[in-house]
Amino acid sequence: MALSDIAGHERQLALLKGGIRRDAIGPAYLFFGPPGVGKRTVSMEFAKALLCLSEGGDACDVCDSCRRSPEIHPDLTYVTLEKDKKILRKDQIDVMQHFLSLTPSRGSRKVAILEPAESMNLSAANAMLKTLEEPPPGTVIILVAANPGGLPPTVVSRCQKVSFGLLGEGQVREVLRREGWDEDEAAAAAAVSEGSPGLAMSLRSEAWKRALRGLEALCAAPDAGAVLEYVDAKLKDRTEAEFILHILLGKARGEMRARLGLEAGRGLSGESGPGGLDDDELQRLSAGLVETVRLLGGNVNMKLALGSFFSDWAGRLTGGPRVSG
Ligand SMILES: [Zn+2]
Numbered sequence: 001m002a003l004s005d006i007a008g009h010e011r012q013l014a015l016l017k018g019g020i021r022r023d024a025i026g027p028a029y030l031f032f033g034p035p036g037v038g039k040r041t042v043s044m045e046f047a048k049a050l051l052c053l054s055e056g057g058d059a060c061d062v063c064d065s066c067r068r069s070p071e072i073h074p075d076l077t078y079v080t081l082e083k084d085k086k087i088l089r090k091d092q093i094d095v096m097q098h099f100l101s102l103t104p105s106r107g108s109r110k111v112a113i114l115e116p117a118e119s120m121n122l123s124a125a126n127a128m129l130k131t132l133e134e135p136p137p138g139t140v141i142i143l144v145a146a147n148p149g150g151l152p153p154t155v156v157s158r159c160q161k162v163s164f165g166l167l168g169e170g171q172v173r174e175v176l177r178r179e180g181w182d183e184d185e186a187a188a189a190a191a192v193s194e195g196s197p198g199l200a201m202s203l204r205s206e207a208w209k210r211a212l213r214g215l216e217a218l219c220a221a222p223d224a225g226a227v228l229e230y231v232d233a234k235l236k237d238r239t240e241a242e243f244i245l246h247i248l249l250g251k252a253r254g255e256m257r258a259r260l261g262l263e264a265g266r267g268l269s270g271e272s273g274p275g276g277l278d279d280d281e282l283q284r285l286s287a288g289l290v291e292t293v294r295l296l297g298g299n300v301n302m303k304l305a306l307g308s309f310f311s312d313w314a315g316r317l318t319g320g321p322r323v324s325g
Helices: 010-021 039-051 090-101 122-133 169-178 183-191 197-220 224-234 238-259 279-297 302-312
Strands: 028-032 076-079 110-114 139-145 160-163
Touching: 010 039, 010 160, 028 039, 039 076, 039 110, 039 139, 076 090, 090 110, 090 122, 122 139, 169 183, 169 197, 183 197, 183 238, 197 224, 197 238, 224 302, 238 279, 238 302, 279 302
Parallel strands: 028 139, 028 160, 076 110, 110 139
Antiparallel strands: none
């Protein structure tokens, strides 16, 4: 992986890669923006590109440096909170300082990433300021912060600032796909991620699995009674409800794309989902899903909205005869 493989943040990536190519790298950067948008990923890839021995402006992925895992790279250090701690301490900055003062073992640079930078206490920040005032040659320090307002202005003013924003839904989807998610999952999670791939990934674990099981159960419910019973007894929270709708919407859209010949079918036949519906029904299902998602975003009763939607489709989402290619 390299900077060029990152989805979204085009402007920021162009700036960083341009800096490497022109050999105009500052001693300190501040990456800031909302949590979960990819600041850490970019900082790690930026470090990799800075340390790459091929000097092509991005990581080459084949040189000695690129092949090193970041955890054991001799010219890279990642300073973060210790387990159960909320403060970055001065002694951690001292260790980082010592690391940066050593001669690079491979190329000409040593890189330190510090995150969350706003967690430095005052003495840590003062120690950091000293390093920023007189950085050892070849040093690049990347401060990563969701809340840069928590950093002393003296520290901020010494850094080149790179601001990161929320991603578009399509970009989140792309990030998730590159993480190995399948298309339906990625589309559903992106739709509720609010522009943050990190949020999408953190949601995946529990609410996500519950939603997959929930969708399975709701599609298998033979009639409205069974739907309402399930919703009443099992549906936990709004996130789960939104996931259920978005996963099904992702499947419906995938099915439509497959029927239009825009992509190969992905084996929906026989699974729970919209595979057995005809084209008109598929359209109605998608429209109904979009409307229910909208309702859920308002103040409507979640169980009522989901129950009523799935009651309408009870017994008809249990797969179908289509054989996909
Ligand atoms: Zn390389």
